[in-house]
Every structure is written in C-alpha cells, then in structure tokens.
Amino acid sequence: MSQRPRTYLGFAAFALINFFVMIGLKYGHLEWMGTHEAVRTGYTVTGSPANAEFMAWLVVGSPLAGMILIMFMPFFICLVFGEIVSGEVAEGTLRTVLCRPIRRSSLFAAKVAASMIYGMCLVLFLGVSAYLLGWAFFGRGGLLAGGTFEHPMVAWYGQGPALARLCLSYVLTAVGATTVGMIALFISNWLHNSLGAIGGAIMLLFTALVIGEIPYFKPIKDYLFSTHLLMGQKAFADPIPWHEVAYGLKCLAIYIAALFAVSLAMFQRKDVLA
Amino acid sequence: MSKLACFAAGLAAILALAAVGAANEKPSADAILAALRKGFAGVNDCRATVTLTVKGPQVSINEMKMTLYYKKPNKVHIEAERGIAMFPRGALFGNPVQELGNGGRADYVRSERKLGVDCYVLRLTAPGARPGAHATVWVDKKHTVVVAAESTGTADMKTSWRYQTIDDKYYLPVQMNAELHPQAGPDTAGVIKSTIRFSNYRINKGVSDRVFESKPPTQDSDPHLRRRYRK
Secondary structure (H helix, E strand, O other), X not given: OXXXXXXXXXXXXXXXXXXXXHHHXXXXXXXXXXXXXHHHOOEEEEEOOOOHHHHHHHOOOOHHHHHHHHHHHHHHHHHHHOOOXXXXXXXXXXXXXXXXXXXXXXXXXXXXXXXXXXXXXXHHHHHHHHHHHHHHHHOOOOEEEEEOOOOEEEEEEOHHHHXXXXXXXXXXXXXXXXXXXXXXHHHHHHHXXXXXXXXXXXXXXXHHHHHHHOHHHHHHHOOOHHHHOOHHHHHHOOOOOHHHHHHHHHXXXXXXXXXXXXXXXXXXXXXXXX | OOHHHHHHHHHHHHHXXXXXXXXXXXXXXXXXXXXXXXXXXXXOEEEEEEEEEEEEOOEEEEEEEEEEEEEOOOEEEEEEOOOEEEEEOOOHHHOHHXXXXXXXXXXXXXXXXXXXXXXXXXXXEOOOOOOOOOEEEEEEOOOOOEEEEEEOOOEEEEEEEEEEEEOOOEEEEEEEEEEEEEOOOOOOOOOEEEEEEEEEEEEOOOOOHHHHHOOOOEOOOOHHHHHHOOO
C-alpha cells in the first residue's frame, strides 16, 4: 500500500484543501461560517474566531465539511480500500501470496487492518494539518462553532474542551469513512476490479443519501450508513447527544462487521488458481 | 476624578433619593427613575473583565472572557481576550431604565423585599409598546440600583443583578443572571439562561479614547450566507 502513489493522493488533496481554507479565512472572511448565527441571533461580535481550533472545525463541522466529508473523503478512502484486494488480483501477486502456507483469514484481517489504519490516518491528517496551518497563521484559542446550514447554532468552548470535541469529532468521522471504505473493499473482493469498487461504493453512498432525503423512506433512514456519515458534527453540540452518537456508532459497527464477515467468507472461498 | 466632581455626583444622588423619600406613602416613579438614571454617576470611566455564559437550545457559550471599556457619556467597547468576544445586544450594565428611553411610562406599584433587599417596584411601559407588554423592575431602596426585572412581550424575560462595593465607594454589578422564556408557539424553543460576571474592575483610572476607535463590531452583511442558513 505504501508503495503506491494513489495512497498519498488523499493526503495531498487534503493539504491543498486546508491551504485554500486558510487563504479563505485570512483574506476572504470565511470566519462568517462561525459568526453568522451569533450576529443573527442578537450578539455583538468583535474580533475574529480564526485560530487553529476554528480551522480544524471548518473542515469537519461547518457547512464546508459536508462537501469534504461526503465527496472527497469517501473517494480517497475508496481509492485505497477498493484496491487492496483487486489490485493484487490484477497484478497476479495475490495468487503467489496465497500459495504460501498462511491462513487466508489472517492475511485478509491484516489487509483490512492496514486499510483501517490508512482511513484513520487520512481523517486525522485532515484535522491535524488544518490545526497546524491554523496555529501557524492565526494562533490557538477557544472554538466558535456556528453549526451547519440545517442545524445552525452558537457555541463557544475554551481551548481544552474545544480540543476534546475536535478529537471526538474526527474519531467519529473516521468510523464513517471506514464504513464507506469497507463497502469498496467488499465490492473489490467480489468484482476483482478497483474502478468498479470505487464507483460502486460511491454510487451506493449517493444512492443512500438520496433515499435518506425522500420522506417515503423516512422509516429506514436511521438504518442507512449515509445518515451517520456526518455524526462527527454532533460532537460540537452542547450537550453532546450521546444517545444518537451511540446509535450511529452501533449502526456503523454493524455495517463494518457484516461487510468484513461477508468479505472474509468470499476471500476464503476465492479460487486463486482459476 | 476630582473631589469636586465626586461631591457633585454624591449630592445629586442624595437629592434624588431625598425626592424619593419625600413621598412616604407612594414614592414618585419619576423620582425613582431619575435617581436610577444617575446610577453609577461617580464612574467616569471603567474597565472590567466580563465572563459570559449562555445556555439554551442551539446556544452554548461557556465562560467566554472579554474586557469591557466604558467612558462617559456613553462610550462602550468590548475587546476579546482571546480572539473573539460576543455579548448579548442591549445588555450592557443591564439597566432596563436606559432601554425605556424617552416617552416611556413608569408607575410605582408597591414596596417589597426582593432577593433579600428592600425594593420599590415599578412598572415600565416603553413608548409604542403593544397592549400588555411591560416590564416590572425592583429598585434597591438603599443604593437605587435595579435588583431584578421581569418583562413580558414576545418573550418573557427575568433578570437579576448582584452588586458589590468596589474600591470601597462604587456600588457596581458583579453578576447578572437572565432567563428568557419564549412564548408558546409553533417555533417555541426552550429557556435560554445567561450569566454575565463582571470582575477586575478598574474605575476612574483613565481609558484612552483610542480604545473606542478600534474596528466596529462584526455586521451581518452577507446576504448569500443569510439565504442559505435556515430561518
């Protein structure tokens, strides 16, 4: 995985996104994402919320984050998850590896673990790079969170609580990203085609998002993985809706476990000699 | 502040209180108001640390610290201690009498103890207020400061103030608590509770006019964003 350039594409893209977010914050008044709701609800606001914490929030909890976490993140996650098995099949290395006396389940578990570590690293990179850029250009401080377009709010946390909430948010986001990645891994294991895995996972994600917005399907909305993809944003609510977070985590954990189990069963039955 | 100014301010306050005391049975509401308006008369300028906490639906401000600058006659500036400062509009010093403005009506209602303090109770009606909308204010008889207020209108609001003597002579607010109860309706949200603490007062030590010439407060001037946020 570490030898392939595509593994680093996501890191490069997020570094670039964070750079432009920083430019927007420094010269383009992007701090409006945080102060708008406070001004609208009757507060006199002086100064600027721009700091490391605010930048890390912008890419995970603000209206900007929807684009990053629903479009970019799944794509780059699937790029690696969807290639972990099918890439080796295409290059013929999987056959060589499986001819050795090793347990297939161990090999598959190792591949999944490596993919999950990658997913976690990619999400954390998004946050850490945003934080470091923000720190370098604006310094550190408390966090002003303005919510999203659908759920606007005014929240201000001191530096310690802000960091704790940011960490929680990124961990929850990583769980969502891993779920999409597991779908790509499942399809990759099934079709032996990296492009199909990426396309299939993204298609399923957008289909689930569309289904979730149709009132007729409201009864099943809570069971769709796409509903919990942005649950990291709940970390900025006060009090944190732990019940909803726990439900989202359970839901995603079931998806991950089920996809892992089915993929493992397929991998163990895979005929590599054919 | 010069001794002469101190003496003049003190005399004015005494005269106002004397006017209040003159009517034993039913003090004049206007005299109480006049005394209230002279509140903090000895304070020419001051600087204080303000700590704001607000809790409510979709609002959570936790111990946000800022510095408040005040200079007579009405210069007020809030400066962020760490990057940003937010302050509820119209809540400076929390004096509802200032908000009554000219043309409002004040009626003396009764005297009673409120929050452990002997108070005059006034009913204030702002000019042009809709029928039934008014504010009830409890005024400390001894110090002539507002101790508590309750207002009705589009939302019911209850506020209370706690004071301390600063530098052995200035009786100033150290804490203000407010509770906002939106009236029942389809979009009714829960209660919003806020606490504003004032500390580290520096009174009449001189505040430069340049402090008040800094950048104006952030304005809501982005129609694009305003459209996209849920109303």
